[in-house]
Amino acid sequence: MTVLGLGRAAPPEARADANTEFRLLGPVEVHDVRTGTGIAPPGSKQRALLSAFVVHAGELLSVDRLTEELWGDAPPANSANALQAHVARLRRLLPGPESPGDPAHEWISTLPTGYLLSLGRASTDVDTFHRLSAQGRAAAATDPGYATDLLRRALGLWRGPALQDSRYGPICTAEADRLEENRLSALETLYDASLRCAQHGEITGELEKLTADHPLRERFYDLLMVALYRSGRQAEALGVYERARRRLVDALGIEPGPALRGRMEAILNHAPDLTAPSPAPAGSGPMVLDDALELGGEIARLQRRIEDLNREQEALIRRFDALVARLPQTT
Template sequence: MRFGVLGPLAVWDGEGREVRVPEAKVRALLADLLADDGGPVSADRLIHDLWGDAPPGRPTGALQAKVSQLRRAIGRDRVVRQPPGYRLRFDDGGDEVDAVRFRALVTRARPVQDPRARAALLTEALELWRGPAYADFADAPFVRAAAQRLAEQRLSVLEEQAQARLEAGDHALLAGELADLVALHPLRERLVGVRMRALYATGRQSEALASYEDLRARLAEELGIDPSPELAALHGAVLRQEPGLSAEPYGYGYEYEYGYRASTQASTVNTAPTPPATHGVNTAPTPPATHAVNTAPTTTAPPSHSNLPAPLTPLVGRRQALADLSQLLANARLVTLTGPGGVGKTRLAVAAATAERDGEQAGELADGTWLVEFSGIRA
């Protein structure tokens, strides 16, 4: 049986079928027990967590009734009485909590030297997230600390994944994706630092410097402090255009913008925010929804015949463009994306390539699916 807290509370049986846990207070009881990582929780605390300052007339009996309901849902042997209260018991042979698996994958990833392999493990960990931790109990005090702790761990892993992808040479795609994360977390110095390096490596020195200045101004205004010495040193290195900041990409070098093998047949996709050409496809992004976006990546780790990076955020507003690209690729061996810088050509190209790699025609891609990145040229 698997228990999910990285998103709305969920339980699945050994076949992957969702197990229904009825009634709000029974679900709250399960969440409370999971928040303590299977450790015992006192009956008094459980009663307070479930009913607050308005407990029922016979609180102990009411709690026992909820425990019985939970046992019927997930198995009698999984909720055990242990003074001064109750705890969950997990079967070592098959039971799993997604938060525990998340931490285990991160622990496995950290010593891995190959940045692409490290990024793949971190991506696998991040893919376990289905939304904010304990999402359906966001206002419950008894899970607040656990949810905040997990949210901070997830953000740290996103930073580690970005660093691994930077080392692997995913500069162009990474610079664009990190813009969204930095906007959500503008005071995270590590995120800003990775984005500065990615921007510099793609020839966007002025944007890298502007990113630093934005952080410096925010820190001064909101916290009254300066950026860390490490980030200040990075800023100086960008100013001096130190060559070590734009190291060659890890492994094969693959160009992002124009992509794939030349052929006698080609099609063009215009990604600029202008009306489409007669045979082109206008893939300008539509404004995303204003609610929170789940940034958990949705792609799997790249196979041996691909270096496609896993995205940090989902692709928003490009469904029709992807469908048009798929149709073009079915009839043309070369598709060129055109448009001004920053409109999302790279991201769209990677999404289309990933769809081709993982789709029904994947067997026809005998040479694999690759990205090619060009470095910026400086005088």
């Protein structure tokens, strides 16, 4: 057992990997949670390589797949050596032992057909975002005030577009698109929970900006219409519907969907269910909330496992297709 200078075993929290967070929700960086400092890979290919490793942490990434991620359809003639050099530089960038005698963590393993990143005790802002947003969704029905707190904490982790300056190959592009969709879904849940808390007056400005930034996403128009109606601004709420309709027709040639049309009709008819609810007392239903949060975490973990299995299936299909292509042709 490796010991420290005072003869004590290095506690798990003293390991470099325990104090490391990989951040992908914005500019890609390796963050030291103790000091609050971050190290960004110096080049675009280094950032893309680190991002691909973190997205597939614990999985083998083949040389061919990493080569495609970094160079696409135009790899250099010595692509294997070039990739090896990038991996070596990335290894030097990742944290080493924090002091002499501390246990070292092997971040990147070289395997016969590729490389594998092991997170060890390190964390990622992506996992934290998924955990908080899942807990927020689970709490929305029973304690919307707590849900809004959780969801704002989750969304506060974003420092810019996901995998910023790293979206070059299929791995990073697909992951960035998936994370952006998760972010928008979390925003929808946040403002729905805010309406459940009778916070319609506080969120109209934020929803106005979201409808401008995402003009084809009908749910933001829907939430804005409710917020405006509850603020006594019925005419403006109906104006939002007309604005959404024009944008959808101009961009896609389609009318708003049934949910948005139903909201417009409910506003015209002053439907009783549009009335702002009374704020629920703080701390209501703690046992139900705890169970819901636990279930939400399980759902998030299952979703990540499904996504991992889908990626493994795609990799196996590519290998199968490559083997079939090498079979002798028969007439």
